[in-house]
Amino acid sequence: MPVALFFRLYRRNFRRLFFFSSCLATGVAFLFAVESVLGAVRRSVGERSRELLAADLEVSSNRPFDAAANRVFDRFRKRGARIVPLTSFSSMLRPEDFGATPFLVSVKAVTAEYPLYGSLVTDPPHAPLGPGDCLVEDTAARQHGLAVGDAVLLGDARLRVSGLITAEPDKSMTRFSFAPGLIIAREAIDKTGLVRFGSRIRHRRLIALPRSADPAAASRAAEREIERTLDSPYIRVTAYADAEPTVSRVLKRVTGFFVVTALITLMLGAVGMGSSLTLFLNEQLPTIGMLRCLGVEPRAVAGLYHALCAAVGLQGAALGAAGGWLLGAVALEALKSGLGLTLPVELSLSPAAAAEALAVSTVVAVGVPFARVRAIAAIAPLTILRGKASTLPPRRRDTAILAILALAALYGFALLKSNSSELARGFAGGLVAAAALLAAASAAAVRAVERFAAKAPGLPFALRHGLLQLGRERARSRIFLFTLSAGFGLLGALDLVRLSLSEEILLGKADLVPDLFLVDIQKPQLQGVKELTRSFSRVEPEFSPLIRARLSHINGVAVRRRDSGAMTLEERSRQSFLLREYNLTYKDRLNGSETIVAGSFWRPGETASRISLEKGFSERMKVGLGDRLRFDIQGRPVEGTVDSIRTIDWMSMKPNFFVVIPRAVLEPAPQNFIASFRLADRGAFSDYQRALGRHFSNVSVIDLSKVLDSVQEILGTLLSALKGVAWFCVAVGLLVLAGTIALDRRARARRTALFKALGCPPARVAAVDAVSFAAIGLLTFAIGSLTALGLGRLIAGMLEIGFFVDFAAVGRTLAAALLFPTAVGVLANWRAYGAGVSKTLKFE
Amino acid sequence: MILKAEALTKDFPTPSGPLRILDGVSFSIDPGESVSITGPSGSGKSSLLGLLAGLDRPTSGRVLFKETSVSEMEETELCAWRRTSVGFVFQNFELVSSLTALENAALPLEILGRSAKEAAARAGEILAALGMGARSGHFPHELSGGEQQRTAIARAYIHEPEIIFADEPTGSLDEETARSVVDSLLGINRRIKTALVLVTHNPELARQLDRSLTIHGGKLA
Structure with missing residues (x-):
């Protein structure tokens, strides 16, 4: 009888039950569509991020790679990885023309396989790069009057400018040097005579891993494997997924947002379905009263309505799985056509996804009205027939058990989805x-x-x-x-x-973010450069003094190289960090990208020796508020107490420093300046460079607009997906x-x-x-x-x-x-x- | 004559074509008169009451209230007529579940524009007269069937209408309660000279009214 009754009730209320299923199905469909969209966005962003590194993985070191490192590279080669060597260093480049001013360049020596991802764009296109050739960054060539065919001197080598670099892949917002780029063939390194003992050389290996379903995970796994195997403080391994912290940070947050949105949509569907089912159950009270009067036991009544709820869940699962597949296809098509995702989209409904839809939908449909069904099934028939049942609350014990189970299920599901x-x-x-x-x-x-x-x-x-x-x-x-x-x-x-x-992704005002940097401005040139730059800049250019220093003491204890044999990797890494040369600055006011998170910043005019540290820097150095640091600035000691810790929004592109000291304390020290600004009219860039070259030929311009555009484009993709999902x-x-x-x-x-x-x-x-x-x-x-x-x-x-x-x-x-x-x-x-x-x- | 039915017919659409429920029913009712409409189940009694009260429109024919055709009134005119001249008592009470007995009884006066306070005072008097004084603050689901029907009667005549329509008002009640409900209705009919049209199965109840009309197969017998 209950089975026949179930089908009768189901048929009689089909339209309403279908609506309840639809509520749930929308949530379930969205959950699965979001997974498809998220997967596509991740793949697309990953593809672009690989171009920022030009590889899946980069291994770099200030020392030549030893035998152990080369064995690791061989192991990767055997697994099908492609590996290209790269050598980077800075040097002066001198145009051969008599009287031309030499300027600092960041040299990259490459092989023909470079780059592994992305493309090196030159003017003329595909410019040759033989042992006697070089490619000069277009901005630097303009500023210093270099053209294709001109001869330049790099160390002992005489090279011909075979092309101008208009775009190169392995540049990111956090991976650029304060000098324009110069690319030479690897075979030309020896001719320059610049790579010898004592030279500051960065040895790099770019690695492209074999194809995998999850390249980001594969690159991170390879990163861990190399770090574990080599265990050296001098070697740095970077997976492409972490190469651009801004993108990976935003991607992580957007992923979190997507997961939360999907769960919220499921919640909305569940709340809508739960409320509707509760109203439906109240409407069913006369039927339930009648069944009870006819001798049907409470358990059978509860079973009947639990089964109806389960039917709603099954319907919701079927509709949700189909809807999710369809919605995913539509959303991906929109992303492909609207946002230019070029990846092939594989859309399929896996058995695992279908099983998940079934489980989620049925558990929600049976679970949400569970306590209510049990309560009304157990009420005395007369109470129902007198119309008093709808005001009676569910039993407390059932509600409590259900709340605990709901909490556990919610936690488990959120954990499964967000990891x-x-x-x-x-x-x-x-x-x-x-x-x-x-x-x-x-x-x-x-x-x-x-x-x-x-x-x-x-x-x-x-x-x-x-x-x-x-x-x-x-x-x-x-x-x-x-x-x-x-x-x-x-x-x-x-x-x-x-x-x-x-707001965070677009930095509020993306068009005001600086995209040009000036480096190596000497103190006597400061006023002139300021005036010239102001007349071209959209916003007031920011100039910061740069003072080179080494850390000599922490809390009175000298910082010196110790035998690293007994040190852990972390200790060796910290030692290497402490011994490096630092760029300090002085100022009495924070810029808009800095936030004090501990202690307090000094007032203008402060004369006491105080120090403000960037948060990550202080953590890495293991120093905090109250610690005393002594820096050696070209032989002169400057000592101060750490009394504030700052966080920095590096996306602001303002000149920022790990260590800041009051103006009055550091102003007399030997210094040069850097600046950041944004051109009011991009078309006037050549005019600006010519004017700068004419009056201040030593000052280099670093153009980060292409890198910035690239990052903004990736973030824009994420933002568009974000908007679509939210709406x-x-x-x-x-x-x-x-x-x-x-x-x-x-x-x-x-x-x-x-x-x-x-x-x-x-x-x-x-x-x-x-x-x-x-x-x-x-x-x-x-x-x-x-x-x-x-x-x-x-x-x-x-x-x-x-x-x-x-x-x-x-x-x-x-x-x-x-x-x-x-x-x-x-x-x-x-x-x-x-x-x-x-x-x-x-x-x- | 206060109410007149002229050749009323009512068809309901069914999958096999229109079904005639009423077929040329004509009669009239005088002011203060009490009339019962009896007949077997499905004979069209409640449908006729619905047409007389302007709750439904006839397929043909018309209902006249003091020479005005109720059947041709606009919805707003019908509403105005019902709130000033008509009272209803339904078989299953039809009380507003969210209002107390007092508030249910006072509702017609509030709809007429009287203040809630004044309406409540008058409803209190009527409910007390019907023996409901102690139960006036209760909600419908807290009242017995007889108490609910007495509340519905209080609601039907609080605004002293010229005619009350009662659709099997004792159908859901036991014999004793039914008798008390009928006594209440007839008491009002006699005291304030309100015409009463009452649909019933009960021949004994029908005999207590001034006149009895029997309907069979959609026609007056």
């Missing part, structure tokens, strides 16, 4: 806490409205009855209020996090919420007919409904805004994004929260206002 226990913990804990607060706030708000309306008989008819309707139909109102506040709160939070992330989530959320509101239609239609039978004009009935929904909107606005701010801050914190409250965005979301219930509620009931009274009372 981050911190994110999963924060997400699950935050959502459960938010749900508890929302439930309490919704109940309190509904109670307050009821009290107010009952004690205010002087209110106009529509207002009084609208509020009474809201306050007295507690169970229904709480479900609405909870669902809408949760929905709009989540959507608002998501929007705030998206805007915060966008889809909003659309899904609104649809689910609209469906939930519309579910109340039957009860409202009946009440409308009754009011009309008593002579109340349809417009006044609509006004009563409008007041009721507007009050829900107002409460949603209040509770939803607090939820949005709280959850937004929490999610931003989890994703390590600076939380930025865009009040216009909050206003937009919450204005929708205010108007949406009224508009949907009145529209959903529109037909009832005009329907015949008799028919409605008879059939609804």
Whole structure:
């Protein structure tokens, strides 16, 4: 009998059950579509990031690679990896023309296989690079009047400029030198005579790994393997995924945002489906009462409705899997055509993904209304038939067990999706806490409205009855209020996090970020360079003094090289770090990209020896507030106490330094200056370079605009995907919420007919409904805004994004929260206002 | 004459074509008169009541209320007519679940534009007269069937309408409660001279009213 009854109930309520399934399916579909999109974005960003390194992996050292290192390279070659050697060093380049000023260049000696990824673009195209040739960076050639065919001297070698470099792949925002680039053939190194004992040479190996399904993971695994095998402080291994910290940082956050968005969409679907199922179960009470009267046991009734819920879940899984596949295809196509993703997109519905959809959907569909089903199945039949059951709450024990299971499931699923226990913990804990607060706030708000309306008989008819309707139909109102506040709160939070992330990605004002650097400005040239640069710059150029120094003492203990034989890798790495030469600067004011995170920065005019350190630098040096450092600046000691720690937004492209000292202390030291600025008119670059070359020929210009454009382009791809994902989530959320509101239609239609039978004009009935929904909107606005701010801050914190409250965005979301219930509620009931009274009372 | 039915017919669409529920029903009711409409189940009693009360429109024919055609009234006119001149008692009470007995009874006066306070005071008097004084603060689901129906009666006549339509008002009640409900309705009918049209299966109840109309197969017998 129960099986037959199940199919009868299923057929009778097919349309409504289909709607519940659709709510869930949207969430499930989105979850799987996001995985496809995320995969494609990751692949696309990865492809571009490889160009920033020109390889999957770079191994570099200040010492020639020893036998052990070469054995490792051979091992990789045997596995199918391609490896090219590269040698970098700085030197002076002298145009052969008599009287021309030599200038500093960053030399890169390459083989014909270079680059492994990306392309070296020259003018003329594919310029030859024989042992007697060289390629000069176009900006430097313009500044120093060099042209193709000219002869230059690099050390002892006489080379011919065979082409100008207009773009080279292995340059990133954190991997450029303060000198224009010069590329020579590897065979020409010996002719220059510059690579000998004592020279500052960087030996590099670029490695392209064999094709793999997850190149980022493969490059990181190779990075770990080389580090573990070589275990040397002098060798640095960089995987392409970490080559551009800004991109990897943003990608990590965007990934986190995607996962959170997908989980939120699933939550919205679950909340919508849960609320709808609860309303449906209340409507089913007469049937349940009748079944109980006919002798069906509570367990059988519970089983029947659990089975109906499971059917909703199975339907949701099937719809969700198909929808996810379709949505993924549409989204990827949009990304391909809109954002120029060139990767072949492999879209398939794997059995594992389908099984996951099935499990998620069924667990949510059975789990969310579980306590309610058990409660109504156990209520005495007479209680149901007297219409008292809908106000009875689920049993506490069931609710508690369900809450614990939900928390565990949420945590487990978030962990599975994000691979981050911190994110999963924060997400699950935050959502459960938010749900508890929302439930309490919704109940309190509904109670307050009821009290107010009952004690205010002087209110106009529509207002009084609208509020009474809201306050007295507690169970229904709480479900609405909870669902809408949760929905709009989540959507608002998501929007705030998206805007915060966008702000961070685009740096707020991308067109004002400096993209040109000046290096080696001498003190007497400072004023002149400033004046010249100001007339070309869009923003006030920033000049910073640069003082070279070595660290001599930490807290009175001399820093000196010790036998590294007994040291751990970390200790050797720290020793190497302490012994290097540092660039210090002096200033009395922080620039906009610096934030003090510990201690305090000095006031202008400070004369005491104080030191401010960058956070990562202080951690690596293992020094903190109160420690005393002594620097050796060309033989003169400068000692000070660390009294502030700063973080630096390196994406700001402002000249920044690990170590800052007050102006009065360091101003007399030998120094030169660097500057950063952005041209007001890119077309005037040649004019600027000519003017600079004419008056200040030693000053080099480093053009980072191409690198910056490249990074911005990658970040732009991420941002576009981000926007699309967030707006889809909003659309899904609104649809689910609209469906939930519309579910109340039957009860409202009946009440409308009754009011009309008593002579109340349809417009006044609509006004009563409008007041009721507007009050829900107002409460949603209040509770939803607090939820949005709280959850937004929490999610931003989890994703390590600076939380930025865009009040216009909050206003937009919450204005929708205010108007949406009224508009949907009145529209959903529109037909009832005009329907015949008799028919409605008879059939609804 | 307060209400007149002129050749009322009502068809309902069905998959096998229109089904005639009422077929040329004509009669009239005088002010203060009480009339019962009886007949077997499915004979069209409730449909006729719906047409008389302006809750539904006839397929042909018309209903006149003091020479005005109710069947041709616009929705707003119908609403105005129902709120000033008509009271209803339904078989399954049809009380607003979110309002107390007092608030349900006071509803027609509030719809008429009286203040909630004034309406509540009058509803309190009527409920007390119907023996519901102690239960006036209770919600419908907290009341017995008889108490709910007495609340519905209070709601039907609080605004002193010229005619009350009652659709099987005792159908869901036990014999004793049914008798008390009928006594209440007839008491109002006699005290304030409100016309009463009552649909019932119960011949004993029908005999207590001034006149009885029997409907069979959609026609007056």
